[in-house]
Amino acid sequence: MQITRLDLRRFRRFDEISLAPAPGINLITGANGAGKTSLLEAMHLMAYGRSFRGRVRDGLLQAGAEALEVFVEWREPAAGGGETRLRRAGLRHSGQDWVGRLDGSNVSQLGDLCAALAVVSFEPGSHALITGGAETRRRYLDWGLFHVEHEFMPLWRRYARALKQRNALLKSRRIGDGLDAWERELAEAGEPISRRRQLYLEDLRGLLAPLLAGLAPALGEVELEYLPGWRREAVSLEDALLLARDRDLQSGHTSVGPHRADWRIHFPTLPGREALSRGQAKLTALSAVLAQAAHHAASRGSWPVIVLDDLGSELDREHQARVLSRLVGSDAQAFITGTESPPGLQKVQVPVTRFHVEHGALVPIETRQT
Numbered sequence: 001m002q003i004t005r006l007d008l009r010r011f012r013r014f015d016e017i018s019l020a021p022a023p024g025i026n027l028i029t030g031a032n033g034a035g036k037t038s039l040l041e042a043m044h045l046m047a048y049g050r051s052f053r054g055r056v057r058d059g060l061l062q063a064g065a066e067a068l069e070v071f072v073e074w075r076e077p078a079a080g081g082g083e084t085r086l087r088r089a090g091l092r093h094s095g096q097d098w099v100g101r102l103d104g105s106n107v108s109q110l111g112d113l114c115a116a117l118a119v120v121s122f123e124p125g126s127h128a129l130i131t132g133g134a135e136t137r138r139r140y141l142d143w144g145l146f147h148v149e150h151e152f153m154p155l156w157r158r159y160a161r162a163l164k165q166r167n168a169l170l171k172s173r174r175i176g177d178g179l180d181a182w183e184r185e186l187a188e189a190g191e192p193i194s195r196r197r198q199l200y201l202e203d204l205r206g207l208l209a210p211l212l213a214g215l216a217p218a219l220g221e222v223e224l225e226y227l228p229g230w231r232r233e234a235v236s237l238e239d240a241l242l243l244a245r246d247r248d249l250q251s252g253h254t255s256v257g258p259h260r261a262d263w264r265i266h267f268p269t270l271p272g273r274e275a276l277s278r279g280q281a282k283l284t285a286l287s288a289v290l291a292q293a294a295h296h297a298a299s300r301g302s303w304p305v306i307v308l309d310d311l312g313s314e315l316d317r318e319h320q321a322r323v324l325s326r327l328v329g330s331d332a333q334a335f336i337t338g339t340e341s342p343p344g345l346q347k348v349q350v351p352v353t354r355f356h357v358e359h360g361a362l363v364p365i366e367t368r369q370t
């Protein structure tokens, strides 16, 4: 997948800006506050419906503007192989309401837009994937599954709807047939969600281990463990929901199920993830992001766009060079930001297309350097 054009209007400090990126590595430099991260956020928004720094109403919309607009055009392999096809997506978002267009037609759910463009991001907050809360890790798993398994999105929507219904019944303390029916529905959608997440995690392990061995060999072996959100080894989800009913009626929400799932990385040589240094947590998170990108490439025949915000200040020179060599070895289009060119780039001598952001405008640097 290769973005060929990105247009933003009323997006953070940008009144209007248009970027025409190249395949391979695109480096975006500029002073602090110039707007480098905002460009990456716009790509993330189109792929996730939110930025990695928050929702549209958390500051993406330019102060005083009615709505922001993002337009993105990209190339991807056509279904069945052969020629690539050009795709286009647009989003106008006021912070409350939105209108999305995909390949010339309106979309009815933001998820349909997000399912089209695949972007993976590594940014200064990404270590939360390892050291933060479970929701970030669930989102990571579900993003991968949305993109590689067509049946996952309908299952997930079915589960979310049933969960909302069961929670509403719990809050109104209505016990009876309704609760039985929604619990059955939760179990029918939730059991396959759980199985698929577990299998996905097993596939990822095979990709993560060599990446970590290259990026952070001192960490040694890696294990991934899926925690399903109920005692799956002992009871079915339907039984677990029934067993939790009294407690759930007290609290007014559903305490068991895939919406409470989590997954963990274990390094047998370390006592726990708390023993990871901040830098090691970042390298582990970055390896997880790259493993997910590689899984997407193997399943879909096309790399997602890889976005690395402020790589130069996140990793030391040696690790930057290792990551960049990996990217060059793949067919992925990548976007890297920094106040200056990351020193690791000089070490690997790879072709780079450079852009510079200044005073809310983008200055392309014509020379393609090696």
Ligand SMILES: Nc1ncnc2c1ncn2[C@@H]1O[C@H](COP(=O)(O)OP(=O)(O)OP(=O)(O)O)[C@@H](O)[C@H]1O
Pocket: 011, 012, 013, 014, 030, 031, 032, 033, 034, 035, 036, 037, 038, 039, 059, 060, 061, 062, 063, 339
């Ligand atoms: N809603 C908004 N309306 C107008 N301007 C905004 C809004 N949100 C952020 N800004 C401005 O836009 C810029 C955002 O910059 P961004 O975080 O993309 O910069 P950056 O180049 O990545 O900076 P750094 O190197 O400091 O991380 C800042 O100058 C900020 O003050």
